[in-house]
Amino acid sequence: QELEEARRWGGARELRPLDGNVLRWGGLLLPNNPPYNAGAFRFELTFSPHHPLSPPRARLCTSIYHPGLDAEGHVCQPLTSTQHWVPSTRATQVLQDLLLLLDSPDPQRVLRQDLAQELRDQPELFHRHAEEHTRRHAEPRPEP
16 A cells, blocks of 8 residues: 555656565655756665564665765665654655655765765865766656
8 A cells, every 4th residue: 555655656766566575665766956856766665574663764776975875875864763753654755755855965964974064065066076976876767
């Protein structure tokens, strides 16, 4: 049911269980804002066997130049932390929060201090680096 709900949401494409496992989803996120909106970013959403009592974990599989994601694609996402998780939270809300993080890099939601500092101190340089990284690593955006 949650998978069908998430498929109807327009921010992700190709959403499906990975390897036939309903506890692991994959798909493409389509950011709306520069510097990331020139590409699509592959992600995984992994649910605990105790879902919805335990939060899912999101990971970006596509390399991205972003302060809120580390080099392995782990996400600084308070919504899915054990302190903030609410069992009534829907998978679509987790994906919406991830897309919002991509669309609006926040120097307060940080896993890479060097990029957060660049964003704060030299935003033009940060955007230039992020645009170039997106051109090199992101997948082409699918047709609407």
